[in-house]
Amino acid sequence: MTLLVVEGLTKRFGGVAAAKDVSFTLDAGEMLAIIGPNGAGKSTTFNMVGGQLKPDSGTIALDGRSIAGLPARAIWKAGVGRTFQVAQTFVSMTVAENVQMALLSHHGRSRSLFRDARALHRDEALGLLAGVGMRQDAERSVSELAYGDVKRVELAVALASRPKLLLMDEPTAGMAPRERSGLMALTAEVARTNRIGVLYTEHDMEAVFAHADRVLVLVRGEIIAAGTPEEIRANPRVKQVYLGEAGTEAAMRARRKAVA
Amino acid sequence: MDPSFLVLQALSGFASASSQFIIASGLTIVFGVTRIVNFAHGSFYMLGAYLAVTIVPRLLDVSYSPAAFFLGVLLSALLVGLIGVAVEVLLLRRIYRVPELFQLLATFGVVLIVEDLVLKVWGPVDIAGPRAPSLRHGVEILGQRFPAYELVLIAVGPLVLGLLWLLMHRTRFGVLIRAATQDREMVGALGVNQARLFTLTLFLGASLAGLGGALQIPRLPANAHMDLSVITDAFVVTVIGGMGSVPGAFVAALLIGQLQAFGILIFPKVTLVLVFALMAVVLVVKPWGLFGRPEAASGRVMPPEGIPGLRRFRPAETVLAGLAVLALLAVPLLGDAYKVKVATEILVFALAAFSLQFLVGVGGLVSFGHAAYFGLGAYAAGLLVTGPFKAPMELALVAAPLAAGIGAALFGFFIVRLSGIYLAMLTLAFGQIVYAICFQWVEVTGGDNGVVGVWPSSWASGRTTYFYLVAALSLTAIVALRRVIYAPFGYTLRAARDSATRAEAIGLDVRTHRWLAFTLAGAAAGLAGGLYAFMKGSIDPTLTGIPLSIDFLVMVLVGGIQTVMGPLVGAAFFHALKDAVMPLTEFWRLLLGLAIIATVLAFPRGLAGAAESLRGRKAGLEPVEASA
Numbered sequence: 001m002t003l004l005v006v007e008g009l010t011k012r013f014g015g016v017a018a019a020k021d022v023s024f025t026l027d028a029g030e031m032l033a034i035i036g037p038n039g040a041g042k043s044t045t046f047n048m049v050g051g052q053l054k055p056d057s058g059t060i061a062l063d064g065r066s067i068a069g070l071p072a073r074a075i076w077k078a079g080v081g082r083t084f085q086v087a088q089t090f091v092s093m094t095v096a097e098n099v100q101m102a103l104l105s106h107h108g109r110s111r112s113l114f115r116d117a118r119a120l121h122r123d124e125a126l127g128l129l130a131g132v133g134m135r136q137d138a139e140r141s142v143s144e145l146a147y148g149d150v151k152r153v154e155l156a157v158a159l160a161s162r163p164k165l166l167l168m169d170e171p172t173a174g175m176a177p178r179e180r181s182g183l184m185a186l187t188a189e190v191a192r193t194n195r196i197g198v199l200y201t202e203h204d205m206e207a208v209f210a211h212a213d214r215v216l217v218l219v220r221g222e223i224i225a226a227g228t229p230e231e232i233r234a235n236p237r238v239k240q241v242y243l244g245e246a247g248t249e250a251a252m253r254a255r256r257k258a259v260a
Numbered sequence: 261m262d263p264s265f266l267v268l269q270a271l272s273g274f275a276s277a278s279s280q281f282i283i284a285s286g287l288t289i290v291f292g293v294t295r296i297v298n299f300a301h302g303s304f305y306m307l308g309a310y311l312a313v314t315i316v317p318r319l320l321d322v323s324y325s326p327a328a329f330f331l332g333v334l335l336s337a338l339l340v341g342l343i344g345v346a347v348e349v350l351l352l353r354r355i356y357r358v359p360e361l362f363q364l365l366a367t368f369g370v371v372l373i374v375e376d377l378v379l380k381v382w383g384p385v386d387i388a389g390p391r392a393p394s395l396r397h398g399v400e401i402l403g404q405r406f407p408a409y410e411l412v413l414i415a416v417g418p419l420v421l422g423l424l425w426l427l428m429h430r431t432r433f434g435v436l437i438r439a440a441t442q443d444r445e446m447v448g449a450l451g452v453n454q455a456r457l458f459t460l461t462l463f464l465g466a467s468l469a470g471l472g473g474a475l476q477i478p479r480l481p482a483n484a485h486m487d488l489s490v491i492t493d494a495f496v497v498t499v500i501g502g503m504g505s506v507p508g509a510f511v512a513a514l515l516i517g518q519l520q521a522f523g524i525l526i527f528p529k530v531t532l533v534l535v536f537a538l539m540a541v542v543l544v545v546k547p548w549g550l551f552g553r554p555e556a557a558s559g560r561v562m563p564p565e566g567i568p569g570l571r572r573f574r575p576a577e578t579v580l581a582g583l584a585v586l587a588l589l590a591v592p593l594l595g596d597a598y599k600v601k602v603a604t605e606i607l608v609f610a611l612a613a614f615s616l617q618f619l620v621g622v623g624g625l626v627s628f629g630h631a632a633y634f635g636l637g638a639y640a641a642g643l644l645v646t647g648p649f650k651a652p653m654e655l656a657l658v659a660a661p662l663a664a665g666i667g668a669a670l671f672g673f674f675i676v677r678l679s680g681i682y683l684a685m686l687t688l689a690f691g692q693i694v695y696a697i698c699f700q701w702v703e704v705t706g707g708d709n710g711v712v713g714v715w716p717s718s719w720a721s722g723r724t725t726y727f728y729l730v731a732a733l734s735l736t737a738i739v740a741l742r743r744v745i746y747a748p749f750g751y752t753l754r755a756a757r758d759s760a761t762r763a764e765a766i767g768l769d770v771r772t773h774r775w776l777a778f779t780l781a782g783a784a785a786g787l788a789g790g791l792y793a794f795m796k797g798s799i800d801p802t803l804t805g806i807p808l809s810i811d812f813l814v815m816v817l818v819g820g821i822q823t824v825m826g827p828l829v830g831a832a833f834f835h836a837l838k839d840a841v842m843p844l845t846e847f848w849r850l851l852l853g854l855a856i857i858a859t860v861l862a863f864p865r866g867l868a869g870a871a872e873s874l875r876g877r878k879a880g881l882e883p884v885e886a887s888a
Contacts, residue, residue, distance in 0.1 A: 050765070076767040088762035090755045092568045101755050102766040110752040110768055113744050117751040118570075141569060157766060212450070 003028045003197040004049075004165055009058035009068075011044050018044040020221040022058070028164065028240060029195040031188055033208045036218035037241075042201040043169055045084065045218065049199065050082045050167050051075035081158030082167035086174075087150045095153050099125035102160035113169045128156045132186060155183070159190065166191065168200040172207050180204060184211045201242040206254040207234070242253035264402035269521045271401070275410040277517025278417025279472055283490060283496035284509040285424060286468030292441030292504030293461040296352060299368035302491030304340050304466045308373065308473025309482040310382050311336035313389040316477065320390055329392045337471035344466020348459050354861060356458075360681055361564045361626045365817060366860040368810055370852030371487055376846075378484055389477025409478050413550060416475065420468070421510050428506070433460060441504045479531055488806060491844045492692050496535055499685045500542045502552020511550060532696035538691045538875060540674050543686055547678050566621040568755065568822055570746060581825070586828050592724040601795070602839050604727045607734040608792045610831040613815035614738050615784035617774045617827040620816060622745055623777045624757030625676070629691020630785055630812050632671070635804025636694060637664040637786025639705065642714040642799035647704075653717040657733070657790050667694070672778030676771050691809055698801040702839020710800030714793045730791050737784055738828065744780070753777050814856060 004026040011019045019041040026032045034042050040200045045189050049052040049060055053074035060068040067075050076082075090098050103121035129135045132152040137145065142153055151171065158166060171187065172180035188211045201210045208215060209231070215232045217225040225235045232238055287301045316332035347370060355363050395412060398405030428434035436457050440447045450455050473486070480486075490699055497516060501508025523534040571696055573581065591603040612634050619625045640663030641656040651659075673691040678686055698705045705711070720726050744750050756763045756770040763770050793799050802808060811834070819830025842848045 052761070052765075072761075072764040073767045073769055076765060082763075082765055084761065088759045090758040090762065092566075092758050093751075094569070097751070101751060101763075101768075103749065104748045105767045109748050110773065112748040114740075115747050117746060117748045120748065157762075161767065186461055200818070 001028050002026070003030075004064060004199070005059075006049065007059045009048055009060065010056050011048060011053060012056055017221045019048070019055075019129045021219070022221070022223055024172075024216055024223065024226065026165070026197045026199055028197050029192055030213045031191060031198045031200070031211055032214050033212035034199070034201045034216045034218055035203075035208055037115075039220075040218040041221040042218055044221075046167060046169050046201055049075075050080065071111065076161060076163075079164040079188060080167060081161055081163035081165070083151065083158050083169065083171055085169040087147070088156050089139075089150060089154060089157070091143040093142060095129065095134055095142050095145070096122065096125050098142050098153055099128050099156050099160055102157045106161040114130055125156075125160070129153075129159055131159070131190065131234070132156045143195045148175045148183065151175060151179075151183060152186075155187065155190075157176075159196075162194075163196060166196050166198045168198065170201055170203060172202065172204050180207055181210070187211070209254040264404050267402055268404050268406055269525070270280065270518065271406055271414065271559055272410060273517040273569050274417075274514070275413040275517075277513040278413045278415075278519065279475060280493055280497050280516060281417045281510050281513035282420050282475070282511060283469055283472035284494045284501070285420065285506050286465035286472070287494045288501065288504055288509045289437060289468070289499045290422075290440075290461055290465035290505060290710070291498065293437055293444070294352060294356065294458055295360075295444065296356070296367065297360070297495075297503075297685070298348060298352075298465070299364060299491060300374065301465070301469050301494060302487035302489075303371050303374035303475040304344060304469035305490045305494075306378065306482070306484070306487040307343060308336050308340045308470030309389070309476055309480070309486060310378060310387070310473075311339055311470070312474035312477045313387045313482045314382075316474075317390050320393070324393050326392055326394050328416050328788030329390070333471065333477075336474040337467045340470025340473070341463040341467030344462040344469075345459055347466070348462035350574065351857060352462065353458065358860060359823070360684075361565060361620070361813070362627070362817070362860045364626075365810070366857050369555065369853035369856035369860070371491075372849040372856070375487065376848075376853075377486060379846075382482070382484075384484065386481040386483040388481040391478040397540075413475065417510070417513070421506070424506055427464075431826050433457075433735040437461060437464075441628040448869065468548035488523060492688070493535075494808075496539050496689060497687055498551055499682065499689070500539050502549030503681065504553075505549070505551035506550055508551030533693055534695045540686070543801065544674055544677055547682060549682075565626075566624055566821055567745075567754070567824060570824070572811050585735065589728075592727055597723055600723050600727050602836065604723075604730050604795050605792075605839075606832050606835050607730050608795065609812075609815065609835050610811075610828045611734045611737050611791075612785050612788040613812050613819070613831040615781040615788070615817050615828040616812045617819075617821070617824075618741055618745065618784070619777065619781045620813075621815065621821050621824070621827075622750055622757070623753040624776060625774060626687075627777065627781075627809075628684050628688040628806070628813070629694075630687070630781075631806070631808035632687075632691040632694040632804050633664040633782035633785040634789035634792070634808065634812075635666050635698065635799075635801075636782075637661060637789030638665045638793040638799045638803045639698060639789075640664070640786070641790035642793045643704065643707060645715075646711050646713050653715075653720065653794060657794075660790025660793075661783040661787040664789065665783030667786075668782020669775070669779040672775050672782070675777060676774040688806065688809075691804065692808065695801055695804045695806075698804050704800075706799075708801065710798055712798040714797050714799060716794045720794075726795065730795065737787055741780075741784060749773070749776075758772075812875075814852075817856075818859060 002025050007023045008015065009019055009022040022045055024032070034045065036042050044053060048055045051074065052092065053071055054069045058068065059066060062078050062080065065078060067078050082114055090101060095103065100117065100121050103124055104117065107121065109120065126135060129138055132155050134149060134152050134156065137149065144151060145153065168187065173184060175183065184207045187198060190196065212229055214227060215229055216223055217232060217238050219241055224241065225232060225238045283305055287298060290296065290298050292299070309771055312333055315336055316329055319328040324326065351366060351370065355366050392409055395408040397408060399408045399411060428438055436447065438454055440457060496513045497509055500515070501512035515538065519534055519538060520531050523531045527534060542550065588603060592600050616627060616630045619627050629739040637660035641660040644651040644656040645653060675686050675690070676681055699707060715721060716726055720729050752768055752773050756768065760770050789803060792803070815830040815834045816827045817830070818834055819826030819828065828840060841851065845851065
């Protein structure tokens with residue numbers, strides 16, 4: 001079932017076209033990775049889908065509903081959760097409170113004036129934290145967590161609204177290698193069990209080739225290739241402009257690991 | 261209308277634009293390089309005027325010539341520049357890394373100190389300056405006489421602009437100023453001697469303020485109120501032009517000069533309001549001013565100022581809070597009438613300070629004009645019971661928070677569109693609008709004198725009864741606000757403060773929540789204002805002014821911006837201290853200024869914050885993060 005349909009998405013910054021006529025689709029439960037060199041327009045594409053940027057032209061439909069150009073909070077209401085390249089959390093709150101904030105918003109209670117916030121949706125928050133392996137850290141301040149754990153909390157926050165689509169902008173950036181594969185495996189599992197579509201950008205080729213169902217290759221704002229990891233690996237043009245020899249080797253390693 | 265009249269009106273607009281530009285250019289340059297909004301800039305201006313009225317007549321005694329006059333003016337400007345250097349070396353240098361709220365307060369401490377020193381040195385009487393030789397008379401323009409000195413002023417503005425342009429583009433110092441304005445960290449990373457750059461910048465900025473003041477002496481006697489009036493104007497010019505932009509300041513000064521020159525013909529009563537309305541419009545359309553640029557992202561995530569985390573009262577604290585309330589409630593039983601009055605005031609200010617902490621500590625919205633809402637409440641209550649309505653106190657006390665809430669909703673609509681230093685400046689500007697209305701609309705507000713005869717209903721007119729009425733309302737409001745801080749709404753405000761991006765990404769409408777918070781805090785301050793009016797029996801414009809706004813901020817700061825209940829302690833401590841010390845000394849402002857600066861330097865977390873750290877240290881733990 002097709003969840004997300006993006007057609008002809010274009011964004012210019014001054015004279016530079018950061019995204020040119022970008023089109024793709026994403027199915028429920030599918031993991032779609034966008035890769036490309038620095039400045040290829042990954043984050044731009046991403047932020048247009050997430051509502052942080054307004055597209056100049058093009059359409060974005062989620063479950064048949066147009067979400068292009070809506071503010072971030074409306075896109076969230078339509079069923080899109082996201083994580084950021086540099087994790088965005090509420091640093092003055094505990095791990096549990098971060099997730100509770102998302103649940104308060106999800107249940108439309110952010111304007112409640114006299115209820116005790118810490119007691120609201122606590123069990124649900126702890127359940128979500130258990131899902132990302134952060135249940136034991138629920139009472140710690142999010143500001144004292146290791147970065148990998150912050151990313152897990154962010155994932156729990158993004159999942160709190162039971163999104164249909166999850167956007168993850170470089171989910172493993174800044175993490176140790178072991179944490180990376182753990183987070184991606186977790187994401188893949190959550191996505192497949194709950195039929196959540198996942199769109200992610202990534203620099204780490206292992207994270208891409210071990211977990212993506214399909215891969216888009218973006219260069220200078222344009223999609224130059226799309227297909228399964230095998231097809232992308234075999235595509236000579238991709239090899240040439242993006243992966244290089246080192247990248248191809250990493251892809252092979254990841255493949256062996258995934259098979260083993 | 262006579263065209264020659266219009267030309268003359270425009271010329272006088274240009275003359276005032278010149279003066280405003282000279283002053284504002286210094287402020288904007290200093291801000292560009294140091295990122296400090298320097299309240300003391302107004303003091304530099306005032307010192308320029310006082311030095312000039314002292315130096316220029318002596319020089320004119322030696323040689324009665326325009327050269328001697330302008331030499332004296334320049335000399336005064338340079339002396340003020342040296343004072344600026346002293347302020348940089350002694351104070352600013354130590355607070356470049358302190359949160360901006362504290363920077364503003366510390367420079368306001370300088371304002372207070374200079375005010376008292378000026379009074380001591382030059383006395384309370386205004387001092388008229390000499391007029392410039394050969395420029396004493398009028399020049400005939402289109403059949404009308406126009407003061408020759410004003411023509412000189414018109415020329416001085418563009419001259420200063422030209423000289424600054426040369427300085428900025430033809431000297432190494434100027435290039436560094438421009439570079440630092442664009443990216444201070446990069447300039448530091450490139451190995452520029454920042455300390456010297458900053459000191460020289462302060463010298464330049466203060467000299468310009470001093471020049472502005474010294475040039476005023478033939479038009480305006482030197483007086484001890486020049487500092488605050490000019491600093492508001494200079495803020496407005498810089499903010500409209502874009503903070504850090506010299507050409508922006510020039511354009512903004514021209515706009516304002518003409519707006520005032522012609523606005524006075526159309527709306528003689530509301531020229532001040534016109535200027536601030538212009539500012540509000542510009543900021544809504546171009547949030548960084550006409551020529552300003554968004555703050556360059558510094559690349560590091562700053563921990564938010566304000567309350568870092570919430571926890572419940574510990575048992576000992578519950579007991580302590582209960583005892584404090586009981587002690588306060590027992591004041592009428594133990595103390596005399598005077599003590600009851602002081603206790604009533606403390607309760608009122610505690611509510612006002614707490615409502616400000618709700619904005620600053622929880623919402624991260626630094627308001628420099630919170631007295632506006634306190635004053636709106638006071639005026640609504642006072643005018644209702646004294647005006648044609650002769651309403652009873654009970655109705656007036658309902659109207660006070662309502663009126664202040666409506667005012668806060670109106671101003672807040674614009675304010676929450678901005679952030680950081682621009683937000684603070686806009687709150688200050690709106691505060692000045694309220695002040696201007698109270699001051700200028702004499703028929704309704706009684707102008708400078710205000711309105712007397714604001715007495716409570718007869719059942720509450722006894723001092724003790726009124727004390728208990730204030731205690732009941734004030735404590736209820738404080739408890740309710742505290743509850744809101746711990747409720748989803750308070751959490752949402754804190755979430756938006758911590759990361760607006762994340763808040764929007766989980767569906768929270770940051771702007772609307774902030775607007776509601778601003779309205780709520782305004783209403784609470786309005787209730788405090790209404791209660792205050794009936795206690796004092798009168799209302800006057802000082803209830804809406806900057807000094808009272810600063811008092812509220814000092815209460816929050818002294819009590820600890822990172823604590824929930826600290827501002828209440830701060831209000832009690834500050835007001836009791838003010839009440840005890842003020843009658844004993846003619847240097848209250850000087851002492852207060854020194855105390856503010858010392859507090860900022862020694863405990864940037866405030867008294868209650870320092871106590872928490874101490875407790876944490878005693879227990880052998882890291883400083884406690886959460887606050888109750």
